[in-house]
Amino acid sequence: MTARAGDARPSGPPAVIRESLQGKYSGFASRFTAFAVDVGASLGVYMLALAAISFAARVLTGKDITWNKGDIWVIITFSVWEFIYFAYSWAASGRTAGMALFGVRVVRDDGTDASARRAIVRTLAFPLSFLFLGLGFAGILLGGRRRALHDVIAGTAVIYSWDARAARLRFLSKS
Amino acid sequence: MIPRSETWAQAAAERAIELVVSALDVNALLDDVDLNALLDQVDINRLLDRIDLNRLLKRMDLNDVVEHIDIEALVDQTDLGAIIAASSSGAASDVLDAVRSQTVGLDEFIARWIGRLRRRPYTGPPGPPDRLRPRAGP
Numbered sequence: 001m002t003a004r005a006g007d008a009r010p011s012g013p014p015a016v017i018r019e020s021l022q023g024k025y026s027g028f029a030s031r032f033t034a035f036a037v038d039v040g041a042s043l044g045v046y047m048l049a050l051a052a053i054s055f056a057a058r059v060l061t062g063k064d065i066t067w068n069k070g071d072i073w074v075i076i077t078f079s080v081w082e083f084i085y086f087a088y089s090w091a092a093s094g095r096t097a098g099m100a101l102f103g104v105r106v107v108r109d110d111g112t113d114a115s116a117r118r119a120i121v122r123t124l125a126f127p128l129s130f131l132f133l134g135l136g137f138a139g140i141l142l143g144g145r146r147r148a149l150h151d152v153i154a155g156t157a158v159i160y161s162w163d164a165r166a167a168r169l170r171f172l173s174k175s
Numbered sequence: 176m177i178p179r180s181e182t183w184a185q186a187a188a189e190r191a192i193e194l195v196v197s198a199l200d201v202n203a204l205l206d207d208v209d210l211n212a213l214l215d216q217v218d219i220n221r222l223l224d225r226i227d228l229n230r231l232l233k234r235m236d237l238n239d240v241v242e243h244i245d246i247e248a249l250v251d252q253t254d255l256g257a258i259i260a261a262s263s264s265g266a267a268s269d270v271l272d273a274v275r276s277q278t279v280g281l282d283e284f285i286a287r288w289i290g291r292l293r294r295r296p297y298t299g300p301p302g303p304p305d306r307l308r309p310r311a312g313p
Contacts, residue, residue, distance in 0.1 A: 103271075164279065
Protein backbone atom coordinates (compact mmCIF):
# COMPACT_ATOMS: atom_id res chain seq x y z
CA MET A 1 0.00 0.00 0.00
CA THR A 2 2.96 2.26 0.51
CA ALA A 3 3.48 4.47 -2.53
CA ARG A 4 7.04 5.05 -3.68
CA ALA A 5 8.35 8.55 -4.12
CA GLY A 6 7.63 9.78 -7.61
CA ASP A 7 4.85 7.28 -8.17
CA ALA A 8 2.32 9.25 -10.19
CA ARG A 9 -0.60 6.88 -9.81
CA PRO A 10 -3.83 8.43 -8.46
CA SER A 11 -4.59 7.54 -4.87
CA GLY A 12 -7.06 4.67 -4.92
CA PRO A 13 -8.03 1.81 -2.66
CA PRO A 14 -5.11 -0.10 -1.17
CA ALA A 15 -4.04 -3.34 -2.83
CA VAL A 16 -5.39 -5.42 0.04
CA ILE A 17 -9.00 -4.64 -0.91
CA ARG A 18 -8.66 -6.34 -4.29
CA GLU A 19 -10.46 -9.11 -2.47
CA SER A 20 -13.37 -8.74 -0.12
CA LEU A 21 -12.35 -8.13 3.46
CA GLN A 22 -15.71 -9.19 4.84
CA GLY A 23 -15.27 -11.43 7.85
CA LYS A 24 -11.54 -10.81 8.32
CA TYR A 25 -10.33 -9.53 11.65
CA SER A 26 -10.27 -5.76 11.76
CA GLY A 27 -7.03 -3.84 12.26
CA PHE A 28 -5.98 -1.31 14.85
CA ALA A 29 -6.59 1.89 12.86
CA SER A 30 -10.16 1.00 11.88
CA ARG A 31 -11.04 0.10 15.45
CA PHE A 32 -9.34 3.11 17.00
CA THR A 33 -10.86 5.67 14.61
CA ALA A 34 -14.29 4.08 15.04
CA PHE A 35 -13.87 4.37 18.82
CA ALA A 36 -12.78 8.02 18.52
CA VAL A 37 -15.89 8.79 16.46
CA ASP A 38 -18.04 7.01 19.03
CA VAL A 39 -16.56 8.96 21.92
CA GLY A 40 -17.16 12.20 20.03
CA ALA A 41 -20.71 11.26 19.06
CA SER A 42 -21.74 9.99 22.50
CA LEU A 43 -20.13 12.98 24.23
CA GLY A 44 -21.89 15.35 21.84
CA VAL A 45 -25.28 13.74 22.48
CA TYR A 46 -24.67 13.83 26.24
CA MET A 47 -23.73 17.52 26.21
CA LEU A 48 -26.76 18.30 24.09
CA ALA A 49 -28.94 16.51 26.65
CA LEU A 50 -27.40 18.54 29.49
CA ALA A 51 -27.96 21.74 27.54
CA ALA A 52 -31.58 20.74 26.90
CA ILE A 53 -32.11 20.06 30.63
CA SER A 54 -30.57 23.43 31.53
CA PHE A 55 -32.79 25.18 29.02
CA ALA A 56 -35.93 23.42 30.27
CA ALA A 57 -35.06 24.24 33.89
CA ARG A 58 -34.56 27.91 33.03
CA VAL A 59 -37.89 28.06 31.20
CA LEU A 60 -39.85 26.22 33.90
CA THR A 61 -38.25 27.50 37.12
CA GLY A 62 -36.35 30.60 36.03
CA LYS A 63 -33.17 29.26 37.60
CA ASP A 64 -29.94 28.44 35.81
CA ILE A 65 -28.38 25.01 36.24
CA THR A 66 -24.65 24.78 35.76
CA TRP A 67 -22.86 21.47 35.17
CA ASN A 68 -19.29 20.82 36.24
CA LYS A 69 -17.45 17.81 34.92
CA GLY A 70 -16.29 17.04 38.46
CA ASP A 71 -19.87 16.70 39.78
CA ILE A 72 -20.63 13.19 40.94
CA TRP A 73 -24.00 13.22 39.15
CA VAL A 74 -22.39 14.24 35.90
CA ILE A 75 -19.83 11.43 36.23
CA ILE A 76 -22.47 8.84 37.11
CA THR A 77 -24.94 9.84 34.40
CA PHE A 78 -22.16 10.06 31.80
CA SER A 79 -20.90 6.58 32.75
CA VAL A 80 -24.42 5.16 32.52
CA TRP A 81 -24.98 6.86 29.18
CA GLU A 82 -21.71 5.50 27.76
CA PHE A 83 -22.62 2.02 29.01
CA ILE A 84 -26.02 2.22 27.32
CA TYR A 85 -24.53 3.64 24.12
CA PHE A 86 -21.96 0.88 23.68
CA ALA A 87 -23.80 -2.09 25.21
CA TYR A 88 -27.06 -1.43 23.37
CA SER A 89 -25.30 -0.85 20.03
CA TRP A 90 -23.24 -4.03 20.30
CA ALA A 91 -26.21 -6.09 21.48
CA ALA A 92 -28.64 -4.75 18.87
CA SER A 93 -26.51 -4.82 15.72
CA GLY A 94 -22.94 -5.59 16.71
CA ARG A 95 -21.84 -2.10 15.80
CA THR A 96 -21.86 1.43 17.13
CA ALA A 97 -22.27 4.51 14.93
CA GLY A 98 -18.49 4.82 14.55
CA MET A 99 -18.11 1.15 13.75
CA ALA A 100 -20.85 1.37 11.12
CA LEU A 101 -19.02 4.33 9.59
CA PHE A 102 -15.75 2.43 9.36
CA GLY A 103 -17.34 -0.88 8.36
CA VAL A 104 -16.41 -3.02 11.36
CA ARG A 105 -18.59 -5.20 13.56
CA VAL A 106 -18.44 -7.07 16.86
CA VAL A 107 -19.15 -10.81 16.65
CA ARG A 108 -18.68 -13.80 18.92
CA ASP A 109 -15.26 -15.39 18.64
CA ASP A 110 -16.71 -18.07 16.35
CA GLY A 111 -18.13 -15.45 14.00
CA THR A 112 -21.82 -15.59 14.97
CA ASP A 113 -23.74 -12.57 16.20
CA ALA A 114 -22.77 -11.23 19.62
CA SER A 115 -25.48 -11.81 22.22
CA ALA A 116 -26.75 -9.17 24.65
CA ARG A 117 -24.86 -10.86 27.50
CA ARG A 118 -21.56 -10.71 25.62
CA ALA A 119 -22.23 -7.10 24.66
CA ILE A 120 -22.75 -6.19 28.32
CA VAL A 121 -19.63 -8.10 29.46
CA ARG A 122 -17.62 -6.47 26.67
CA THR A 123 -18.78 -2.99 27.70
CA LEU A 124 -17.96 -3.63 31.38
CA ALA A 125 -14.55 -5.10 30.52
CA PHE A 126 -13.70 -2.35 28.05
CA PRO A 127 -12.12 0.04 30.64
CA LEU A 128 -9.76 -2.77 31.72
CA SER A 129 -8.00 -2.57 28.36
CA PHE A 130 -6.94 1.00 29.18
CA LEU A 131 -5.09 -0.09 32.33
CA PHE A 132 -1.25 -0.17 32.35
CA LEU A 133 -0.92 2.37 29.53
CA GLY A 134 -3.43 0.58 27.34
CA LEU A 135 -1.65 -2.75 27.46
CA GLY A 136 -4.97 -4.51 26.94
CA PHE A 137 -5.07 -3.22 23.37
CA ALA A 138 -1.73 -4.84 22.49
CA GLY A 139 -3.58 -7.99 21.42
CA ILE A 140 -5.03 -6.09 18.45
CA LEU A 141 -1.51 -5.45 17.17
CA LEU A 142 0.16 -8.68 18.18
CA GLY A 143 -2.55 -11.33 18.41
CA GLY A 144 -3.36 -13.75 15.63
CA ARG A 145 -7.04 -12.88 15.89
CA ARG A 146 -6.52 -9.21 16.67
CA ARG A 147 -8.42 -9.35 19.97
CA ALA A 148 -8.06 -6.84 22.80
CA LEU A 149 -8.33 -7.81 26.47
CA HIS A 150 -12.05 -6.96 26.60
CA ASP A 151 -12.60 -9.16 23.53
CA VAL A 152 -10.90 -12.09 25.23
CA ILE A 153 -12.94 -11.58 28.42
CA ALA A 154 -16.25 -11.29 26.54
CA GLY A 155 -15.43 -13.98 23.95
CA THR A 156 -15.83 -11.57 21.05
CA ALA A 157 -13.86 -10.37 18.04
CA VAL A 158 -14.11 -7.43 15.65
CA ILE A 159 -14.34 -8.10 11.92
CA TYR A 160 -14.62 -6.04 8.76
CA SER A 161 -18.24 -5.99 7.64
CA TRP A 162 -18.05 -3.91 4.45
CA ASP A 163 -17.66 -5.23 0.95
CA ALA A 164 -14.25 -3.93 -0.05
CA ARG A 165 -14.41 -5.65 -3.44
CA ALA A 166 -17.59 -3.76 -4.35
CA ALA A 167 -15.94 -0.53 -3.22
CA ARG A 168 -12.98 -1.27 -5.47
CA LEU A 169 -15.29 -1.99 -8.42
CA ARG A 170 -17.08 1.31 -7.81
CA PHE A 171 -13.71 3.06 -7.75
CA LEU A 172 -12.54 1.36 -10.95
CA SER A 173 -15.81 2.14 -12.74
CA LYS A 174 -15.22 5.84 -12.18
CA SER A 175 -11.50 6.03 -12.89
CA MET B 176 -74.43 -33.06 -42.38
CA ILE B 177 -71.16 -34.58 -43.54
CA PRO B 178 -71.56 -37.38 -46.11
CA ARG B 179 -70.58 -40.83 -44.89
CA SER B 180 -68.03 -41.35 -47.69
CA GLU B 181 -66.22 -38.13 -46.63
CA THR B 182 -65.98 -39.31 -42.99
CA TRP B 183 -64.44 -42.60 -44.14
CA ALA B 184 -61.97 -40.78 -46.34
CA GLN B 185 -60.92 -38.53 -43.44
CA ALA B 186 -60.48 -41.50 -41.08
CA ALA B 187 -58.43 -43.32 -43.72
CA ALA B 188 -56.22 -40.26 -44.24
CA GLU B 189 -55.62 -39.88 -40.49
CA ARG B 190 -54.73 -43.55 -40.20
CA ALA B 191 -52.33 -43.26 -43.13
CA ILE B 192 -50.62 -40.26 -41.51
CA GLU B 193 -50.28 -42.16 -38.20
CA LEU B 194 -48.66 -45.08 -40.00
CA VAL B 195 -46.23 -42.83 -41.87
CA VAL B 196 -45.23 -40.95 -38.68
CA SER B 197 -44.72 -44.16 -36.71
CA ALA B 198 -42.57 -45.55 -39.53
CA LEU B 199 -40.38 -42.45 -39.63
CA ASP B 200 -37.04 -42.43 -37.77
CA VAL B 201 -37.05 -38.79 -36.67
CA ASN B 202 -33.55 -38.96 -35.17
CA ALA B 203 -32.09 -40.27 -38.39
CA LEU B 204 -33.98 -37.60 -40.28
CA LEU B 205 -32.57 -34.85 -38.02
CA ASP B 206 -29.07 -36.25 -38.44
CA ASP B 207 -29.42 -35.75 -42.17
CA VAL B 208 -30.55 -32.15 -41.83
CA ASP B 209 -27.79 -29.60 -42.35
CA LEU B 210 -28.94 -26.95 -39.88
CA ASN B 211 -26.22 -24.50 -40.87
CA ALA B 212 -27.29 -24.64 -44.51
CA LEU B 213 -30.91 -24.26 -43.43
CA LEU B 214 -30.15 -21.25 -41.26
CA ASP B 215 -28.16 -19.67 -44.06
CA GLN B 216 -31.28 -19.70 -46.14
CA VAL B 217 -33.40 -18.00 -43.47
CA ASP B 218 -33.74 -14.27 -43.83
CA ILE B 219 -33.74 -13.26 -40.13
CA ASN B 220 -34.51 -9.62 -40.85
CA ARG B 221 -37.57 -10.53 -42.86
CA LEU B 222 -38.63 -12.95 -40.15
CA LEU B 223 -38.27 -10.31 -37.43
CA ASP B 224 -40.23 -7.82 -39.51
CA ARG B 225 -43.13 -10.24 -39.51
CA ILE B 226 -43.16 -10.71 -35.72
CA ASP B 227 -45.55 -8.47 -33.85
CA LEU B 228 -43.60 -8.03 -30.60
CA ASN B 229 -46.36 -6.06 -28.87
CA ARG B 230 -48.83 -8.84 -29.51
CA LEU B 231 -46.29 -11.42 -28.35
CA LEU B 232 -45.56 -9.55 -25.11
CA LYS B 233 -49.27 -9.12 -24.42
CA ARG B 234 -49.67 -12.89 -24.52
CA MET B 235 -46.73 -13.46 -22.16
CA ASP B 236 -47.18 -13.44 -18.38
CA LEU B 237 -43.96 -11.61 -17.49
CA ASN B 238 -44.69 -11.73 -13.76
CA ASP B 239 -44.79 -15.49 -13.98
CA VAL B 240 -41.50 -15.53 -15.89
CA VAL B 241 -39.82 -13.27 -13.30
CA GLU B 242 -41.07 -15.47 -10.46
CA HIS B 243 -39.27 -18.41 -12.05
CA ILE B 244 -35.93 -16.61 -12.13
CA ASP B 245 -33.55 -17.52 -9.28
CA ILE B 246 -32.05 -14.07 -8.66
CA GLU B 247 -29.52 -15.39 -6.12
CA ALA B 248 -28.19 -17.97 -8.57
CA LEU B 249 -28.14 -15.37 -11.35
CA VAL B 250 -26.04 -12.98 -9.24
CA ASP B 251 -23.74 -15.84 -8.24
CA GLN B 252 -23.20 -17.09 -11.79
CA THR B 253 -22.74 -13.74 -13.46
CA ASP B 254 -20.89 -10.61 -12.52
CA LEU B 255 -24.25 -8.91 -11.98
CA GLY B 256 -23.21 -8.08 -8.40
CA ALA B 257 -20.28 -6.09 -9.73
CA ILE B 258 -22.52 -4.26 -12.20
CA ILE B 259 -24.98 -3.39 -9.42
CA ALA B 260 -22.12 -2.25 -7.20
CA ALA B 261 -20.78 -0.07 -9.98
CA SER B 262 -24.11 1.51 -10.78
CA SER B 263 -25.55 2.05 -7.31
CA SER B 264 -23.05 4.39 -5.74
CA GLY B 265 -23.77 7.94 -4.72
CA ALA B 266 -21.61 10.73 -3.43
CA ALA B 267 -22.08 9.62 0.20
CA SER B 268 -21.02 6.06 -0.50
CA ASP B 269 -18.00 7.35 -2.45
CA VAL B 270 -16.88 9.29 0.63
CA LEU B 271 -17.58 6.27 2.84
CA ASP B 272 -15.61 3.97 0.51
CA ALA B 273 -12.70 6.41 0.49
CA VAL B 274 -12.65 6.76 4.29
CA ARG B 275 -12.87 2.98 4.83
CA SER B 276 -10.29 2.23 2.15
CA GLN B 277 -7.79 4.66 3.62
CA THR B 278 -8.35 3.30 7.13
CA VAL B 279 -7.86 -0.26 5.89
CA GLY B 280 -4.67 0.97 4.22
CA LEU B 281 -3.53 2.31 7.58
CA ASP B 282 -4.46 -1.03 9.21
CA GLU B 283 -2.26 -2.81 6.70
CA PHE B 284 0.57 -0.32 7.10
CA ILE B 285 0.60 -0.82 10.88
CA ALA B 286 0.29 -4.60 10.58
CA ARG B 287 3.15 -4.75 8.07
CA TRP B 288 5.43 -2.73 10.34
CA ILE B 289 4.54 -4.87 13.35
CA GLY B 290 5.38 -7.91 11.21
CA ARG B 291 8.77 -6.44 10.33
CA LEU B 292 9.56 -5.66 13.96
CA ARG B 293 8.63 -9.21 14.94
CA ARG B 294 10.50 -10.61 11.93
CA ARG B 295 7.39 -12.38 10.75
CA PRO B 296 6.20 -11.90 7.17
CA TYR B 297 2.77 -10.29 7.00
CA THR B 298 0.44 -12.09 4.63
CA GLY B 299 -2.73 -10.04 4.95
CA PRO B 300 -5.51 -9.65 7.49
CA PRO B 301 -6.20 -12.85 9.47
CA GLY B 302 -9.55 -14.57 9.57
CA PRO B 303 -12.35 -15.09 9.13
CA PRO B 304 -13.64 -16.83 12.30
CA ASP B 305 -14.65 -20.49 11.95
CA ARG B 306 -18.38 -19.92 11.42
CA LEU B 307 -17.76 -17.33 8.73
CA ARG B 308 -15.45 -19.52 6.65
CA PRO B 309 -16.98 -20.58 3.32
CA ARG B 310 -17.94 -24.23 3.48
CA ALA B 311 -17.30 -26.76 0.72
CA GLY B 312 -20.36 -27.69 -1.28
CA PRO B 313 -22.10 -31.10 -0.92
